[in-house]
Amino acid sequence: MDTSPYDVIRGYRADDSYFSFARQFVSGMISLRQLQRIMCLGDLGIQYALMSERAFSMIRFCDWKRASGSEFYPKRFEREQNARRKYLDTVNGFDSEGIDIRDLMAGRVDLNDPRVNRSWAE
Numbered sequence: 796m797d798t799s800p801y802d803v804i805r806g807y808r809a810d811d812s813y814f815s816f817a818r819q820f821v822s823g824m825i826s827l828r829q830l831q832r833i834m835c836l837g838d839l840g841i842q843y844a845l846m847s848e849r850a851f852s853m854i855r856f857c858d859w860k861r862a863s864g865s866e867f868y869p870k871r872f873e874r875e876q877n878a879r880r881k882y883l884d885t886v887n888g889f890d891s892e893g894i895d896i897r898d899l900m901a902g903r904v905d906l907n908d909p910r911v912n913r914s915w916a917e
Contacts, residue, residue: 802850826893836878
């Protein structure tokens, strides 16, 4: 995909947890729908990449706030626990309607199928 027309690109955090989810899909352990759900759990790790000088020129400093560990660590811990619980609920459920990697590689599912191209934010 040519990204040159875009000033800002929004996407998922590129750390080991997200790669492990993709590995689970590629190895046939989870369906595409399960992968889509997992990638959106708890809005963890959304990144914004500024791609143009125009995007950089729009950055403005607004304010700052001291981040107290005693205040924010419990919130982070709870968010991660909730995401982990939702992850386990997702992967432990059988997705009888789901598309898996074998369906895509064998051509049993068209890449224009709405189940393949639906919004990853659902």
